[in-house]
Amino acid sequence: MSLNITKLDTASADFQQQLKSLLAWDESDDLEIQHRVLDIIADVRKRGDAAVIDCTNHFDKRSVSSALDLELPKEALLSAWQSLPVDQAQALQVAADRIRAYAEHQKLQPWQFTEADGTVLGQKITPLERVGLYVPGGKAAYPSSVLMNAIPAKVAGVGELIMVVPTPRGETNALVLAAAYLAGVDRVFTIGGAQAIAALAYGTDTIPAVAKIVGPGNIYVATAKKLVFGQVGIDMIAGPSEILIICDGKTNPDWIAMDLFSQAEHDENAQAILISDDADYLLAVEQSIHTLLPTMERADIIKTSLTTRGAFIKVANLMEAAEVASNIAPEHLELSVEDPEALCQHIRHAGAIFMGRYTAEALGDYCAGPNHVLPTSSTARYSSPLGVYDFQKRTSLINCSPAGADNLGKIASVLARGESLTAHARSAEYRIK
Amino acid sequence: MSLNITKLDTASADFQQQLKSLLAWDESDDLEIQHRVLDIIADVRKRGDAAVIDCTNHFDKRSVSSALDLELPKEALLSAWQSLPVDQAQALQVAADRIRAYAEHQKLQPWQFTEADGTVLGQKITPLERVGLYVPGGKAAYPSSVLMNAIPAKVAGVGELIMVVPTPRGETNALVLAAAYLAGVDRVFTIGGAQAIAALAYGTDTIPAVAKIVGPGNIYVATAKKLVFGQVGIDMIAGPSEILIICDGKTNPDWIAMDLFSQAEHDENAQAILISDDADYLLAVEQSIHTLLPTMERADIIKTSLTTRGAFIKVANLMEAAEVASNIAPEHLELSVEDPEALCQHIRHAGAIFMGRYTAEALGDYCAGPNHVLPTSSTARYSSPLGVYDFQKRTSLINCSPAGADNLGKIASVLARGESLTAHARSAEYRIK
Numbered sequence: 001m002s003l004n005i006t007k008l009d010t011a012s013a014d015f016q017q018q019l020k021s022l023l024a025w026d027e028s029d030d031l032e033i034q035h036r037v038l039d040i041i042a043d044v045r046k047r048g049d050a051a052v053i054d055c056t057n058h059f060d061k062r063s064v065s066s067a068l069d070l071e072l073p074k075e076a077l078l079s080a081w082q083s084l085p086v087d088q089a090q091a092l093q094v095a096a097d098r099i100r101a102y103a104e105h106q107k108l109q110p111w112q113f114t115e116a117d118g119t120v121l122g123q124k125i126t127p128l129e130r131v132g133l134y135v136p137g138g139k140a141a142y143p144s145s146v147l148m149n150a151i152p153a154k155v156a157g158v159g160e161l162i163m164v165v166p167t168p169r170g171e172t173n174a175l176v177l178a179a180a181y182l183a184g185v186d187r188v189f190t191i192g193g194a195q196a197i198a199a200l201a202y203g204t205d206t207i208p209a210v211a212k213i214v215g216p217g218n219i220y221v222a223t224a225k226k227l228v229f230g231q232v233g234i235d236m237i238a239g240p241s242e243i244l245i246i247c248d249g250k251t252n253p254d255w256i257a258m259d260l261f262s263q264a265e266h267d268e269n270a271q272a273i274l275i276s277d278d279a280d281y282l283l284a285v286e287q288s289i290h291t292l293l294p295t296m297e298r299a300d301i302i303k304t305s306l307t308t309r310g311a312f313i314k315v316a317n318l319m320e321a322a323e324v325a326s327n328i329a330p331e332h333l334e335l336s337v338e339d340p341e342a343l344c345q346h347i348r349h350a351g352a353i354f355m356g357r358y359t360a361e362a363l364g365d366y367c368a369g370p371n372h373v374l375p376t377s378s379t380a381r382y383s384s385p386l387g388v389y390d391f392q393k394r395t396s397l398i399n400c401s402p403a404g405a406d407n408l409g410k411i412a413s414v415l416a417r418g419e420s421l422t423a424h425a426r427s428a429e430y431r432i433k
Numbered sequence: 434m435s436l437n438i439t440k441l442d443t444a445s446a447d448f449q450q451q452l453k454s455l456l457a458w459d460e461s462d463d464l465e466i467q468h469r470v471l472d473i474i475a476d477v478r479k480r481g482d483a484a485v486i487d488c489t490n491h492f493d494k495r496s497v498s499s500a501l502d503l504e505l506p507k508e509a510l511l512s513a514w515q516s517l518p519v520d521q522a523q524a525l526q527v528a529a530d531r532i533r534a535y536a537e538h539q540k541l542q543p544w545q546f547t548e549a550d551g552t553v554l555g556q557k558i559t560p561l562e563r564v565g566l567y568v569p570g571g572k573a574a575y576p577s578s579v580l581m582n583a584i585p586a587k588v589a590g591v592g593e594l595i596m597v598v599p600t601p602r603g604e605t606n607a608l609v610l611a612a613a614y615l616a617g618v619d620r621v622f623t624i625g626g627a628q629a630i631a632a633l634a635y636g637t638d639t640i641p642a643v644a645k646i647v648g649p650g651n652i653y654v655a656t657a658k659k660l661v662f663g664q665v666g667i668d669m670i671a672g673p674s675e676i677l678i679i680c681d682g683k684t685n686p687d688w689i690a691m692d693l694f695s696q697a698e699h700d701e702n703a704q705a706i707l708i709s710d711d712a713d714y715l716l717a718v719e720q721s722i723h724t725l726l727p728t729m730e731r732a733d734i735i736k737t738s739l740t741t742r743g744a745f746i747k748v749a750n751l752m753e754a755a756e757v758a759s760n761i762a763p764e765h766l767e768l769s770v771e772d773p774e775a776l777c778q779h780i781r782h783a784g785a786i787f788m789g790r791y792t793a794e795a796l797g798d799y800c801a802g803p804n805h806v807l808p809t810s811s812t813a814r815y816s817s818p819l820g821v822y823d824f825q826k827r828t829s830l831i832n833c834s835p836a837g838a839d840n841l842g843k844i845a846s847v848l849a850r851g852e853s854l855t856a857h858a859r860s861a862e863y864r865i866k
Contacts, residue, residue, distance in 0.1 A: 091847035102554055105544055113538070120788075121535055121802050126781055128815055142852050175851055211815040230670065233815035237663065255863045261856035297855045340832060348559055352829035355553075358838035358864050359831050362857040366845040369554050370829035382561055382644040382666035384827035394817035396785035396803035398792050399773060405791035412799040414524035418608055419575050422730045423694035424795040430688045431791050 003289060003303050006311040007282075010320055022311050023328060025239055025269075025377055030219070037194045037223045044198035049206050055195035060137075060168045067206035072177070072188040080177035088175070095367035096147050096182050102369030103155040106388035112397060119404030122397040127157035130208060131391060132200035132232075133185065134215035134225075135176060137166035137192055143179035144365060148372045149215050149386065150183035156391030161185050162210060164200065166192025192217075197224035201232045214373075214386065235386055239377035240269035240309075243361055244330035244350075246321045247285075248337040249278030251357045257288035259334060262362045264305035265298040271309040273328070275321045282312045322346035329380040332361045349380045405431035436722060436736050439744040440715075443753055455744050456761060458672055458702075458810055463652070470627045470656045477631035482639050488628035493570075493601045500639035505610070505621040513610035521608070528800040529580050529615050535802030536588040539821035545830060552837030555830040560590035563641060564824060565633035565665075566618065567648035567658075568609060570599035570625055576612035577798060581805045582648050582819065583616035589824030594618050595643055597633065599625025625650075630657035634665045647806075647819065668819055672810035673702035673742075676794055677763035677783075679754045680718075681770040682711030684790045690721035692767060695795045697738035698731040704742040706761070708754045715745045755779035762813040765794045782813045838864035 008018050043051040049067035056062055056070065064070060081089070112122025131153050135146055146163070153161050163180055165173075167190040180188060189207055191199065197217075203209030212233035213225060225234045243263035247256055260272040276282050289306070293299050315321045322343055325333055329349035337343055340355035347353060351374030354361050365372045373386035400408060409428040416424035441451050476484040482500035489495055489503065497503060514522070545555025564586050568579055579596070586594050596613055598606075600623040613621060622640055624632065630650075636642030645666035646658060658667045676696035680689055693705040709715050722739070726732050748754045755776055758766055762782035770776055773788035780786060784807030787794050798805045806819035833841060842865040849857035 087847050088851050091844045091851075094844050095848060105546070105556070111538055119801075123538070123803075124777070124786070129781065144848055144852065230810075230812070233812070252863070255860070258856060258860040258863060262854070262860040265854060265856040297853070302856065344557070344830070347828070348562065349826075350828050352831065353557070355830065355832035358835050359833040360838070360842070360845075360860045360864055362849060362860040363833060363838065363841045363845050363864070364829070364831050365857060366848045366861075367841050368552075368831045368833070370556075370831055374829075377663075379663070379666070380826070380828070382826060385829050387827065389822075393782075393813070393815060394820065395780075395783050395813070396797070396807070396818050397777070397788065398785065398797050398801045398803055399788035400792040400796060400801070402791050405793070405796065408796045408800050409793070411524045411527050412793075412796050414520050415528060415577055415799045416795060418521050418524075419577065420730070421695070421698060423691060423698040423735065424798060427688070427691040427695040427793045427795045428799075430685070430691060431793055431796070 003293060003307055005286065005289070005306050007314070008311055009314040010316060010324065022309070023378070033219060033223055034227070037220055037227060040194040041198040041224060041227060044195055044204070045202050048204035052191055052195050052199050052204060052207065055193065056191050059193055060166050062170055067204070070189045070191055070206060072190060076172070077177050077181035077185070077188065080174045081181040083174060084178050089178070091367070092143060092147070092179060092182055095144065096151060098367050098369040099147055099151045099371070100155060103152045103388050106152070107155065108389055108392045108394065115404065117403040117407060118401030120397070120399040124395040124397055125392050126395065127159070128211045128391050128393065129158070130160040130162065130210045131158045132210040132213040133161060133163045134196065134213060134217050134221060135163055135165040136217055137168055137173070141165065141173045141176045143175040144372065145216065146176055146179035147183050150180065150185055152371065152386060152388045153391045154184045156388045158391050160187070160208070162200065162208065163188045164191050164196040166190065166196070194220045194224035197221060197228055201228035212391070214390070235373065235390060236375060236379065236383060240271060241266045242271040242331040242376055243334065244273045244275065244325055244328055244332070245334040245336055246275045246318065246325060246343065247281065248318060249276055249281035250338065251336040253281065253284040253288040254292065255357070255360070256285050256336060257292050259360055260289070260306065260310065261292070261296060261302050262360070263332065264302040264310065265296070268301055268304040269309060270305045272306060273311045273313060275313040275315055275324060277315050277317050277321065279314055282314060286312070318343055319346060325350065329378040331374045331376045331380065332364070334359065334361055351375045351380045351385055402433070406433045436726060436740055438719065438722070438739050440747070441744055442747040443749060443757065455742070456811070466652060466656055467660070470653055470660060473627040474631040474657060474660060477628055477637065478635050481637035485624055485628050485632050485637060485640065488626065489624050492626055493599050495603055500637070503622045503624055503639060505623055509605070510610050510614035510618070510621065513607045514614040516607060517611050522611070525576065525580070525612060525615055528577065529584060531800050531802040532580055532584045532804070533588060536585045536821050539585070540588065541822055541825045541827065548837065550836040550840060551834030553830070553832040557828040557830055558825050559828065560592070561644045561824050561826065562591070563593040563595065563643045564591045565643040565646040566594060566596045567629065567646060567650050567654060568596055568598040569650055570601055574598065574606045574609045576608040577805065578649065579609055579612035580616050583613065583618055585804065585819060585821045586824045587617045589821045591824050593620070593641070595633065595641065596621045597624050597629040599623065599629070627653045627657035630654060630661055634661035645824070647823070668806065668823060669808060669812065669816060673704060674699045675704040675764040675809055676767065677706045677708065677758055677761055677765070678767040678769055679708045679751065679758060679776065680714065681751060682709055682714035683771065684769040686714065686717040686721040687725065688790070688793070689718050689769060690725050692793055693722070693739065693743065694725070694729060694735050695793070696765065697735040697743065698729070701734055701737040702742060703738045705739060706744045706746060708746045708748055708757060710748050710750050710754065712747055715747060719745070751776055752779060758783065762811040764807045764809045764813065765797070767792065767794055784808045784813045784818055833864070835866070839866045
């Protein structure tokens with residue numbers, strides 16, 4: 001199985017232009033999909049449960065007659081958990097414990113301080129009251145994703161976590177339900193698509209409205225999430241998965257080839273890039289790819305991904321590698337080098353950094369602890385991994401003493417009059433002694 | 434000047450329905466505006482500076498010929514600052530210092546911990562590299578808004594802060610430029626509208642692309658921000674300003690009337706609501722409104738706002754007031770009561786809470802310290818005030834020891850095979866001893 005992977009070199013005059021073409025990813029907004037999703041949302045807002053039932057029967061080929069049948073009984077989660085093979089149950093449990101332990105470090109804490117005149121300023125932290133978790137059905141249903149989305153919400157103190165998961169033809173996924181049990185999901189509805197997002201955003205008689213919706217989904221789900229944003233909060237809209245590996249040429253090339261495969265196997269649009277200052281090493285990894293590819297279950301997907309979106313980039317030195325990586329702002333960044341701590345100092349943008357030859361990105365996907373929901377498509381320039389902080393919010397607190405109000409009132413009065421907002425000014429002036 | 438304000442009572446059978454109607458605010462997406470904005474964005478992406486110049490000359494009635502003329506020289510900011518009357522300069526300086534002092538408390542800190550097997554997990558914090566700050570032109574140009582948006586960005590460590598502000602017919606606003614100087618804005622371009630947002634999002638030869646755009650604007654600016662989201666980060670899309678006051682009937686009714694006016698004077702759609710358990714007090718505040726209204730410069734705006742969107746809500750007791758307020762999730766919440774700390778414990782959602790009779794909301798607008806950019810339209814259910822954290826981002830760090838990779842590799846292998854992702858599994862398995 002031969003495979004042609006794009007080769008770039010920072011020494012080329014047109015490197016920046018070539019890199020830009022390689023990274024280009026424009027999930028063009030499909031107007032037709034938008035209109036279909038808008039119709040579904042409008043229908044759910046208008047007809048509630050009846051619309052959700054109609055969509056579910058139509059799209060998921062089911063024959064539900066009562067909205068009550070859309071909810072899975074809690075016992076279904078428990079029995080899914082109890083029916084797991086012991087090795088899977090143990091692995092899920094360890095992963096959940098580690099995700100929870102890491103998440104505990106992310107909890108926002110309230111704070112306040114008192115000024116000399118007795119005025120108190122601070123910030124209050126409150127968890128979101130109710131959150132919706134979308135879980136895709138079928139082959140893209142990953143129990144690890146349930147843990148990664150649900151556990152930070154529960155650590156934040158979210159009161160009620162509502163999971164929705166489509167069950168085409170009524171088929172449930174035992175691993176997903178077991179993960180939901182383990183993560184402490186409160187209620188599960190077997191609905192999906194834009195109708196599930198609309199139901200969570202606006203609520204129906206049966207499905208309670210939430211404050212925020214998280215979790216991955218197909219283009220209909222992503223479009224619906226964008227369209228209900230404002231009514232509820234949403235997490236990011238994820239693009240294709242990405243890995244960028246910087247290697248100094250001293251890691252076993254088979255390891256690096258397999259790390260590249262581990263992103264490429266996600267889907268044809270996934271992007272796997274290797275950067276090295278060692279040209280011979282790039283050849284060695286290419287050889288490993290050729291040798292290993294035929295042994296992979298998802299060889300076709302991997303081949304398409306690596307051929308159309310993958311690349312090897314030759315750099316002059318590791319500092320240049322850090323610069324190129326920062327400009328790419330990848331979702332996953334492996335620093336497979338001798339001194340990853342030193343190199344890490346020079347990375348400005350990445351979703352997660354996997355340091356050292358032993359830290360395979362796949363460890364982070366499942367059980368290292370940090371979240372696997374990460375900013376894609378260069379959005380690590382301005383956004384962060386999913387975390388406990390996404391399920392908490394801040395409220396500013398101001399408690400002026402009479403002396404503080406006297407001081408601040410004089411300042412506010414001048415500024416408010418400068419902006420011609422005299423009610424503001426007079427409101428402040430009432431509090432001046 | 435007579436004024437009819439809506440009266441609600443939680444004792445009424447249809448209170449919830451009436452409250453829902455009162456709060457309803459649907460800024461319907463105007464398709465025509467969207468198409469016009471999409472055209473402008475496409476034009477700026479295609480023609481860069483030339484498109485920005487054409488739009489600016491057209492919409493702002495200017496006659497710019499070179500893109501270089503779109504940038505204000507730094508000396509213009511300094512001289513605006515130096516030309517300020519001393520009371521305004523001092524007031525701005527105190528406000529800036531207080532905003533900065535509060536913001537310092539919000540800085541995210543990196544953390545890491547080492548596990549028993551030597552594996553290190555942590556979180557790295559990086560400021561955004563370059564941020565765009567939109568400032569409206571004309572009468573809605575508020576120097577306080579420049580401070581509130583710019584200072585947290587600089588405290589976060591943003592490398593370059595680019596301000597855009599339209600200058601219709603070439604007229605600049607000295608107070609706004611002085612505030613920009615004081616806040617440490619790095620560069621200022623005299624452009625506005627959708628063309629300014631597009632230029633910041635995609636960059637032109639003259640205007641550098643940013644990672645995130647913050648700041649208020651009209652419907653074209655808001656629409657453009659929504660449309661470029663993903664290419665860059667954006668702050669919230671603000672709805673009309675809101676104040677909700679809970680009063681136990683013991684604050685001077687004139688003070689409360691003026692506090693309501695201070696939101697109502699912003700615009701006709703602003704929403705000012707007073708909740709009390711004291712029916713006589715509600716009558717007293719109404720009397721104050723009637724007396725004070727004719728003395729207000731913006732009496733017409735205040736009257737329209739209070740008549741169409743304002744309300745007095747009679748509750749049975751203050752606990753019920755806290756419940757109603759939490760369900761409204763207001764941008765600004767005044768607790769004008771004897772024991773605001775106790776009542777604050779029962780507030781689940783609000784952008785900022787102003788505690789005690791002396792803490793006029795207007796003090797927070799200018800100089801108390803906390804940000805005045807706050808979640809509106811009930812989005813306090815899931816979002817936070819603008820803060821330093823909006824200009825920093827997190828990156829997960831994972832550094833597995835060989836022993837850690839051995840432990841985690843076994844777990845990841847089981848889970849990856851459970852998800853049929855065998856490249857993931859084999860990548861992890863390579864690191865097992």
